[in-house]
Amino acid sequence: MDILSLIGITLGLVAVLGGSIAKGSGLGALWNAAAFLIVVLGTLGATLVQARLSVFMHGMRILPWAFKPPKVDNRATVEQIVEWSHVARKEGLLGLETLADEETDGFARKGLQLLVDGSEPQTIRQIMEADLDNREHFDLQGAKIFESMGIYAPTLGIVGAVMGLMAVMQNLADPSKLGAGIAAAFVATIYGIASANLLFLPVANKLKSIIQNRSQHQQMLMEGLIAIAEGENPRNIESKLSGFIHE
Known part of the structure; x- marks a missing residue:
């Protein structure tokens, strides 16, 4: 958490x-129901017009990451890669087949399977980089859903305020309604600005940070698997990957 x-x-x-x-x-x-409808539904509508359904749904799926990020332990992964390299040196690359079948992380399992299949290091890099880039791009598109909401919400807040002031102008003959009408008009502005700066934009930036962290983790994993394919010494592999570890 x-x-x-x-x-x-x-x-x-x-x-x-x-x-x-x-x-x-x-x-x-x-609280003002009209302002809520204008800002919230308006922001959601504008976002839906902008985004593809798959991207919007992915953005909703990764929203919990802002409060419970996926666990990424670079140090444990380095130790695991070193262990794989020991297995490869003792039993050959085919010795990793059982480990590949047991691996729960899809990216790591794919890399191990490429090793078992005897793929060249350059081929492994090309395949895994393509997978990494596509995943990172899709995740960032999901995060930008909330960035877009942070852009649209203040504008919809202004729209709500203007509409509220229009209603006030229609009641100029009744001074008793002016104060409440003006206050309600500004509530829409509060909804738009507050939701953008206290929720949507911070969530978008938090998700981008988490996605970058996951991408660096997968980059490290890829470099480790390529080093195994090149037959590097486990100690050298550990030294090479230690640069990815930041406390």
Whole structure:
């Protein structure tokens, strides 16, 4: 669990809700159904127009990563790669076949199978790089779904505010309705700006960071498998991959 994401969301809510109370507006002033519909549904609609269905659904699937990132342990992976290299030196590349069948990570299993099949190091690099690049690109597209929401939400907030002011202008003859109408108009702006800067954009950036971390992990895995294919000494492989480990 990413405790910083939870703390950040909590602090953001406390800042907005607490600020409203401290200013004397109260929590009730922050709720307006019309503003909610304009900003939330409008933002969702604009995002759906922009994105392909597969990309949008992938973005929703990776959203939990912002709060519970996939576990990536570079140090443990280096140790595993060194162990594979020992097996390859003792039993040959065919000795990795059983390990490939037992491997749960699809990327690692694919690389091990390429080793078992006797693929050349350059061939392994080309195949795995293509797989890595495609996966990273697709993941980043999913993360950009929330970046787009962060762009559209403030604009829809302004639209909601303008529509609210239009309603106020229609009631100029009744001063009792002006204060509430103006307040409701600005609620839409709060929804748009707050959701963009406290949720959508931070989530997008957190997901991009996680995706980059996963890509570096897979890059390290690929380099280790290629080193095994080239017959490098396990000690040299460990030294080469140690640069990927950052505490």
